[in-house]
Amino acid sequence: MKKIALFTLAAFFGLTCVQAQGDFKAGIHAGLPIGDAGDLSTFAIAVELGYLFDVSDEFQAGPTLGYSHSFGDEIDTGFGTIDVDDVQFLPIAAAGRFSVSDEFSLGADLGYALGISDGNDGGFYYAPRAAYSITEMMDIVLAYRGVALDGGSWDIISLGLEFGID
Numbered sequence: 001m002k003k004i005a006l007f008t009l010a011a012f013f014g015l016t017c018v019q020a021q022g023d024f025k026a027g028i029h030a031g032l033p034i035g036d037a038g039d040l041s042t043f044a045i046a047v048e049l050g051y052l053f054d055v056s057d058e059f060q061a062g063p064t065l066g067y068s069h070s071f072g073d074e075i076d077t078g079f080g081t082i083d084v085d086d087v088q089f090l091p092i093a094a095a096g097r098f099s100v101s102d103e104f105s106l107g108a109d110l111g112y113a114l115g116i117s118d119g120n121d122g123g124f125y126y127a128p129r130a131a132y133s134i135t136e137m138m139d140i141v142l143a144y145r146g147v148a149l150d151g152g153s154w155d156i157i158s159l160g161l162e163f164g165i166d
Contacts, residue, residue: 022053022062027141029160033070037154040084041070044156046145050095057099064095064109068145070156087154088116089147091125103133113147124148137164 031044050064068091072084093111100106108128115122129143139162147154 022051022060024165025050025052025162026165027160027162029141029143029158031145031156031158033156035155036152037070037156040073041087042073044068044070044158046158046160052095052097060097062095064093066091068113068156070154085117087120089113089120089122090116093125093127105131107131121150122147131162138162
């Protein structure tokens with residue numbers, strides 16, 4: 001698993017060094033865990049870095065790498081409280097973005113989220129999203145971030161800012 005992660009990271013940074021038309025993107029997001037995740041955690045943050053190549057005037061695609069941290073909750077069992085550990089993922093994905101207009105875009109990230117916290121094996125990562133450009137270099141992003149796990153999923157609804165980096 002570590003070899004796959006290192007290979008993917010090397011490929012990610014190798015691809016971004018290629019001279020092509022595209023944009024570096026960096027984002028920071030705050031999220032609310034829902035479903036199974038909402039039962040075990042209270043709040044989440046996510047950061048991501050990606051490079052999107054111009055495929056056409058309306059479509060961009062490229063690699064993205066992120067970090068997601070969900071803060072564990074205290075669960076009252078009636079006999080006392082149990083502290084739930086924080087849950088962290090390292091999503092490695094392919095990103096696609098379609099510009100609906102100059103200000104509005106839709107997209108998705110698909111890949112694998114490596115589990116970082118103890119007992120977290122990771123799983124298939126999916127993140128559909130909608131973005132609204134408030135300036136040429138900054139977007140507001142609403143996303144649904146999910147990781148398919150054995151016997152469940154870890155889902156977060158997030159709102160954040162994405163910055164273009166020149």
